Amino acid sequence: MGFTEKYVKPDSAAWVNATVYTTTPVSQVLGSDTNNYYCILAHTSETGVKGRPIDGTNWATYWAVADGTTEQRAWNITQMAIAVPAAGTRVNILTGTYTKGVWTMPTGTVVDPIFFRGYNSAIGDLDSQDALSSTANFPDLTITGLFTFGPGCFFQNLDITGALASYLIGSGLSDDNGFINCRVINTQNDAAASCVQGDNDLTLIRCDISCTGAAHGVLVDADLGARIAYCRFKMTATADCINVQTSAVFIGCTFHGNGNASSIGIDVDAMPAGENPIIDRCTFYNLGTALRLPNVVAVSAILLTNNHVTDCAKYIDNLYVTDEDVLFELNNRTRDNITPRTGVFQGVLAGEVITDTGGAETDYVNAGAGDFNLISGAPGINAATLQGDIGAWQRIPDFPTAANTWHNDTTDGVTGSMSGLDVPKTGGTGSTLLAEDVATGVTLDPTGDNVTGTASGGSWTPYYGYRGRLRYFGYDLAYS
Numbered sequence: 001m002g003f004t005e006k007y008v009k010p011d012s013a014a015w016v017n018a019t020v021y022t023t024t025p026v027s028q029v030l031g032s033d034t035n036n037y038y039c040i041l042a043h044t045s046e047t048g049v050k051g052r053p054i055d056g057t058n059w060a061t062y063w064a065v066a067d068g069t070t071e072q073r074a075w076n077i078t079q080m081a082i083a084v085p086a087a088g089t090r091v092n093i094l095t096g097t098y099t100k101g102v103w104t105m106p107t108g109t110v111v112d113p114i115f116f117r118g119y120n121s122a123i124g125d126l127d128s129q130d131a132l133s134s135t136a137n138f139p140d141l142t143i144t145g146l147f148t149f150g151p152g153c154f155f156q157n158l159d160i161t162g163a164l165a166s167y168l169i170g171s172g173l174s175d176d177n178g179f180i181n182c183r184v185i186n187t188q189n190d191a192a193a194s195c196v197q198g199d200n201d202l203t204l205i206r207c208d209i210s211c212t213g214a215a216h217g218v219l220v221d222a223d224l225g226a227r228i229a230y231c232r233f234k235m236t237a238t239a240d241c242i243n244v245q246t247s248a249v250f251i252g253c254t255f256h257g258n259g260n261a262s263s264i265g266i267d268v269d270a271m272p273a274g275e276n277p278i279i280d281r282c283t284f285y286n287l288g289t290a291l292r293l294p295n296v297v298a299v300s301a302i303l304l305t306n307n308h309v310t311d312c313a314k315y316i317d318n319l320y321v322t323d324e325d326v327l328f329e330l331n332n333r334t335r336d337n338i339t340p341r342t343g344v345f346q347g348v349l350a351g352e353v354i355t356d357t358g359g360a361e362t363d364y365v366n367a368g369a370g371d372f373n374l375i376s377g378a379p380g381i382n383a384a385t386l387q388g389d390i391g392a393w394q395r396i397p398d399f400p401t402a403a404n405t406w407h408n409d410t411t412d413g414v415t416g417s418m419s420g421l422d423v424p425k426t427g428g429t430g431s432t433l434l435a436e437d438v439a440t441g442v443t444l445d446p447t448g449d450n451v452t453g454t455a456s457g458g459s460w461t462p463y464y465g466y467r468g469r470l471r472y473f474g475y476d477l478a479y480s
Contacts, residue, residue, distance in 0.1 A: 012029050014066045066079060068080060081375050092117055100145075104150070179204050184196060216236065238260045275299070329346070
């Protein structure tokens with residue numbers, strides 16, 4: 001069973017006298033009642049007899065109120081809210097600017113959810129655009145009053161902002177809600193300002209969530225069974241990134257603090273039933289506490305794998321003083337966490353990477369600006385279980401990714417152009433590689449055709465010899 005598709009667009013243009021309106025293409029206007037209308041009979045408008053809906057004479061001969069069934073009959077956002085989309089409906093929202101006040105959302109179900117999905121020019125064209133990188137062309141929704149979740153409601157491909165001394169969207173009583181590929185920002189300067197509240201089974205996938213006021217509350221509050229994947233949480237005040245209860249799963253998320261000792265990445269505030277959290281490939285930076293566990297007896301071991309935790313006052317803080325929580329920690333990168341573990345029974349501690357040769361600059365491209373990609377030579381590179389890099393953000397490759405490109409390893413991410421191998425470092429002609437044309441640590445074979453090994457940072461480029469394989473100016477370059 002598929003979705004019933006409905007459509008929303010910004011308010012249509014105002015009705016204008018002495019204007020040709022057509023049915024092909026379908027003309028749309030905004031009525032005096034602030035609803036969208038579409039043309040059902042071609043005509044030249046005339047004040048009075050062929051007037052504006054709904055205050056013109058005989059307007060119903062020429063216009064019908066939008067019913068949301070096609071793009072040409074799209075509701076505006078007020079009409080959509082009044083219509084109360086049914087379970088199993090997907091509301092496709094055209095790019096543009098929208099403002100909506102207090103709204104009690106409709107009711108979906110687990111098997112028939114309701115989706116509110118943004119698009120730009122074609123249905124589904126924003127589904128693959130990563131909201132963590134850019135929300136260009138996403139519909140902009142400004143919330144001026146609390147949206148109260150109904151069960152089974154999801155937002156997708158939307159740029160959501162508001163300035164409320166409350167949650168922007170949520171309900172502590174509604175299950176099975178979520179956000180997919182959205183940015184959510186509460187700009188209010190108030191200790192109660194928050195972004196999202198859900199009850200059980202809240203889903204967040206590839207979302208960018210933050211509060212920007214000098215004072216704010218928890219960014220996201222959820223209960224049992226939260227599923228959080230590839231999201232970024234950023235705070236500016238003393239608060240938690242996310243509160244959850246048992247059975248939460250976190251994959252590939254970033255928790256970016258402001259250095260306040262009371263700030264927390266993941267705060268497990270209750271364990272009424274079920275399994276403890278599973279946390280994999282997440283990055284925690286500059287927090288008071290990366291992971292806090294509640295003052296109750298644990299019901300199962302906590303699993304932490306491939307996480308990057310640095311520059312925090314505390315790594316793991318268990319508030320239950322009667323007994324220690326059992327942790328299984330595998331292949332985590334930790335550095336400069338003042339109090340690494342409190343109240344922890346170490347069930348498994350394996351593959352921890354504790355190399356410490358400096359601060360954030362030894363791990364990340366630019367932590368202050370929120371760029372947590374690993375630099376060349378970062379200790380977490382290739383240190384995860386089953387290979388790969390530790391943390392939510394992988395290394396930016398320092399090898400050519402296409403013909404006529406090179407990379408200067410002294411500044412990660414910088415690229416430029418070169419004419420080819422006929423301009424090697426210190427001589428050489430034509431297309432022959434010389435030993436000085438490859439970086440330290442890379443071996444050039446006797447024929448000058450292949451290079452292998454791992455290059456060291458900070459010298460002349462191009463650097464041959466990094467991970468993977470590629471064809472570059474006719475050479476088969478092997479890099480590990």
